[in-house]
Amino acid sequence: MAKAEYTLDSVRGALIREEDTIIYGLIERAKFPTNSQTYTHNYTGIPGFSGSLLHFVVINTEAVQAKAGRYKNLEENPFFPENLPPSLVTSYPFTQFLHAGTASININKSIWKLYIHELLPLFVASGDDGNYAQTAASDLSLLQAISRRIHYGKFVAEVKFRESPQDYEPLIRAKDTEGLMKLLTFESVEEMVRKRVEKKAMLYGKDVTLNNDDDDNDGNIKKYKVDPSVASTLYKKWLIPLTKDVQVEYLLNRLD
Amino acid sequence: MAKAEYTLDSVRGALIREEDTIIYGLIERAKFPTNSQTYTHNYTGIPGFSGSLLHFVVINTEAVQAKAGRYKNLEENPFFPENLPPSLVTSYPFTQFLHAGTASININKSIWKLYIHELLPLFVASGDDGNYAQTAASDLSLLQAISRRIHYGKFVAEVKFRESPQDYEPLIRAKDTEGLMKLLTFESVEEMVRKRVEKKAMLYGKDVTLNNDDDDNDGNIKKYKVDPSVASTLYKKWLIPLTKDVQVEYLLNRLD
Numbered sequence: 001m002a003k004a005e006y007t008l009d010s011v012r013g014a015l016i017r018e019e020d021t022i023i024y025g026l027i028e029r030a031k032f033p034t035n036s037q038t039y040t041h042n043y044t045g046i047p048g049f050s051g052s053l054l055h056f057v058v059i060n061t062e063a064v065q066a067k068a069g070r071y072k073n074l075e076e077n078p079f080f081p082e083n084l085p086p087s088l089v090t091s092y093p094f095t096q097f098l099h100a101g102t103a104s105i106n107i108n109k110s111i112w113k114l115y116i117h118e119l120l121p122l123f124v125a126s127g128d129d130g131n132y133a134q135t136a137a138s139d140l141s142l143l144q145a146i147s148r149r150i151h152y153g154k155f156v157a158e159v160k161f162r163e164s165p166q167d168y169e170p171l172i173r174a175k176d177t178e179g180l181m182k183l184l185t186f187e188s189v190e191e192m193v194r195k196r197v198e199k200k201a202m203l204y205g206k207d208v209t210l211n212n213d214d215d216d217n218d219g220n221i222k223k224y225k226v227d228p229s230v231a232s233t234l235y236k237k238w239l240i241p242l243t244k245d246v247q248v249e250y251l252l253n254r255l256d
Numbered sequence: 257m258a259k260a261e262y263t264l265d266s267v268r269g270a271l272i273r274e275e276d277t278i279i280y281g282l283i284e285r286a287k288f289p290t291n292s293q294t295y296t297h298n299y300t301g302i303p304g305f306s307g308s309l310l311h312f313v314v315i316n317t318e319a320v321q322a323k324a325g326r327y328k329n330l331e332e333n334p335f336f337p338e339n340l341p342p343s344l345v346t347s348y349p350f351t352q353f354l355h356a357g358t359a360s361i362n363i364n365k366s367i368w369k370l371y372i373h374e375l376l377p378l379f380v381a382s383g384d385d386g387n388y389a390q391t392a393a394s395d396l397s398l399l400q401a402i403s404r405r406i407h408y409g410k411f412v413a414e415v416k417f418r419e420s421p422q423d424y425e426p427l428i429r430a431k432d433t434e435g436l437m438k439l440l441t442f443e444s445v446e447e448m449v450r451k452r453v454e455k456k457a458m459l460y461g462k463d464v465t466l467n468n469d470d471d472d473n474d475g476n477i478k479k480y481k482v483d484p485s486v487a488s489t490l491y492k493k494w495l496i497p498l499t500k501d502v503q504v505e506y507l508l509n510r511l512d
Contacts, residue, residue, distance in 0.1 A: 021287070022278040024283070024284065027280070028277060045344070046344040046345070056320075057321070058322075068312060069388035088301070089301065089309060089388065093386075093387075121311075130329065132325060132345065133326035134332070135322060141393075199464055200464045203459055203464060210448060210451055210452055225276075
């Protein structure tokens with residue numbers, strides 16, 4: 001989602017495109033059953049490592065990606081920022097758009113917990129097929145997409161702040177979290193997002209044969225790889241509120 | 257795609273489901289422009305490493321996945337099998353379905369070359385946005401999906417062989433590659449696969465808004481994230497023929 005320039009339009013476009021990535025991610029994770037061994041503490045028995053297999057795969061894949069320069073783009077936020085190795089590649093001149101000191105805003109620890117304990121049980125079939133590494137890899141892709149969406153709130157907030165600083169500055173100075181949240185909330189837009197992601201989940205998660213028609217309204221939920229209501233629940237319960245939390249947190253630090 | 261049992265139906269189902277993964281992968285890779293620095297030899301300048309950034313990301317991510325047990329499932333074939341670290345996790349009892357000695361059939365070196373030099377130029381916009389690590393990660397997912405599809409030919413061949421060994425054995429003993437290829441070729445099925453993946457690429461790669469209708473036939477190609485003809489070309493030129501090559505290679509080793 002790197003953009004040479006960030007504008008209300010570009011930020012809106014990036015969020016809409018990220019919906020697709022998240023829905024593909026849900027569908028791909030649903031290929032595998034729960035595979036609970038992926039999440040069990042110390043199933044791995046890996047010498048010198050204490051944690052779940054998911055933890056092992058994520059922390060080590062993030063290390064590879066960090067060396068390859070992933071986190072030089074501030075749209076990306078690691079799940080294990082502690083002891084992340086530095087980039088080993090020539091630096092690319094990413095636009096420095098965010099206010100200094102806000103890069104450290106990172107709520108991935110909360111995202112991690114809600115993903116495992118609340119989101120997965122909503123859409124993954126119970127069972128064990130032994131593909132724990134593959135499961136962890138698809139978890140990582142989906143976690144990264146969700147995290148990118150939520151932390152993109154920093155860019156949304158910066159764009160909005162630059163558009164009308166006069167609206168934000170008094171609230172920031174008063175540390176008026178509630179007032180900021182109100183200023184960032186548009187019920188009708190949120191409702192539209194939830195409806196759109198549900199529609200996308202229907203289209204993208206369809207079982208396609210050459211002779212079925214493309215009517216979405218035949219009420220046959222079994223043909224979807226992920227129940228479309230899971231996508232709208234994900235947005236309603238977590239993605240929309242958490243993106244706003246990140247925006248508020250960003251704005252509270254915007255004048256420092 | 258692990259199955260407790262492999263049958264003609266289960267194998268067919270796995271191949272159809274893999275089409276979706278491949279199309280999501282194409283769409284996700286198309287999020288990024290070419291980003292040619294990802295593929296340039298020695299752009300990385302990583303101490304002690306000689307190769308492209310893609311090479312660096314794939315070989316190191318495969319090492320993490322290998323430790324997590326990925327390649328214990330013979331449906332998975334690494335791009336860099338040389339010096340792959342062993343699995344560090346408790347072994348899962350995967351069904352041993354393939355004939356002994358066929359696990360080493362691996363045409364990933366050819367897949368790697370055609371992916372970079374022939375497939376990518378077909379559907380990726382030219383340009384550079386600096387997201388090389390992210391680009392390499394999406395390349396890896398797509399490469400793995402394509403490789404899984406093609407090497408699944410081993411399972412297809414084993415199922416077919418068990419169904420009617422009397423048809424295959426004489427051809428295998430005569431090393432009749434052409435005869436085997438003929439026995440494995442069903443033009444009408446291949447045509448159906450190409451049409452179905454094109455239809456899937458249309459549905460899954462659509463830009464969705466709340467008020468557009470779902471008509472696929474309005475001839476507006478711009479609304480697709482990846483030109484649907486790329487999906488059918490990929491299947492026609494590479495996936496279908498290479499899967500058959502793997503089947504023939506497998507069968508030629510089936511009686512050893």
